[in-house]
Amino acid sequence: MGAPAPGTQLCALSEIREPGARGFLFGEGKERFDMFVVRHGDSVTAYVNECPHAFTPLETWPDKFLTMAEDEIICSTHGAIFNIGDGLCTSGPCTGKSLIAIPVIIDNGMITISQ
Numbered sequence: 242m243g244a245p246a247p248g249t250q251l252c253a254l255s256e257i258r259e260p261g262a263r264g265f266l267f268g269e270g271k272e273r274f275d276m277f278v279v280r281h282g283d284s285v286t287a288y289v290n291e292c293p294h295a296f297t298p299l300e301t302w303p304d305k306f307l308t309m310a311e312d313e314i315i316c317s318t319h320g321a322i323f324n325i326g327d328g329l330c331t332s333g334p335c336t337g338k339s340l341i342a343i344p345v346i347i348d349n350g351m352i353t354i355s356q
């Protein structure tokens with residue numbers, strides 16, 4: 242399964258702390274699709290929840306995708322650090338690789354999958 246279809250609403254922007262992040266899981270088994278959204282101010286970015294190092298989900302605890310300072314994304318497995326804005330890994334075992342971005346927009350206050 243790929244990303245949810247364009248137009249799929251994930252949640253209201255106000256349901257994610259600022260700064261903060263939230264995971265979303267669709268389907269099961271082979272159909273499973275795991276993603277997360279990071280809020281930064283009034284905008285958001287979204288990524289497939291799969292670290293480019295060992296291809297595991299990034300978080301250990303629900304919705305804990307950010308560093309202590311909450312200004313970067315962190316993989317809890319081996320500590321890789323990623324930019325919130327573009328998903329580029331800037332530190333750790335997958336430096337130079339990137340998270341897979343998922344296009345999202347905010348439509349009437351709802352975080353929504355876009356084209």
Ligand code: FES
Pocket residue numbers: 292293294295296297316317318319320321333334335
């Ligand atoms: S799996 Fe993410 S840093 Fe190793």
